[in-house]
Amino acid sequence: MTSNKGRAYFGISGYHFDPDLVTKFIGLEPTSVNNAGMRSNLDKPVISSWEFSTETITSDTQELDIYKLIDDEILKKIEPAKDKIIEICKSHNLSPRIGVVLTLSIDKDETKPDVGFGARVIRFCSEIGAFINVDYELSERV
Numbered sequence: 001m002t003s004n005k006g007r008a009y010f011g012i013s014g015y016h017f018d019p020d021l022v023t024k025f026i027g028l029e030p031t032s033v034n035n036a037g038m039r040s041n042l043d044k045p046v047i048s049s050w051e052f053s054t055e056t057i058t059s060d061t062q063e064l065d066i067y068k069l070i071d072d073e074i075l076k077k078i079e080p081a082k083d084k085i086i087e088i089c090k091s092h093n094l095s096p097r098i099g100v101v102l103t104l105s106i107d108k109d110e111t112k113p114d115v116g117f118g119a120r121v122i123r124f125c126s127e128i129g130a131f132i133n134v135d136y137e138l139s140e141r142v
Contacts, residue, residue, distance in 0.1 A: 009053035
């Protein structure tokens, strides 16, 4: 039997920027960065990204509650830097987002994960000009 898996993240992406600038400016260490955009030329722009993510949670070890992951693990840590996030996104033309990555079990006995976005998340996204992204895939057939 395969379990549901999921994680939540806050990301910032854009063309021709150094993700280390985001780290230094907002004062939060990312869980991953991609600085490919720094090395690209203007003829073929490439996106760089900065991401702060939760660990991937598996439903066989704990409840997969996306509401709680975003509120407790993401927003509590990035909200204090809200004004700095807004400033760096405007000054470097960057795009912020709240995201969820899910791998859903095809096992009919597996519970469905609780996925949604509360008023606090919606308000925060609105204030910083962020969008919400949900990526999902089905687990491999067993």
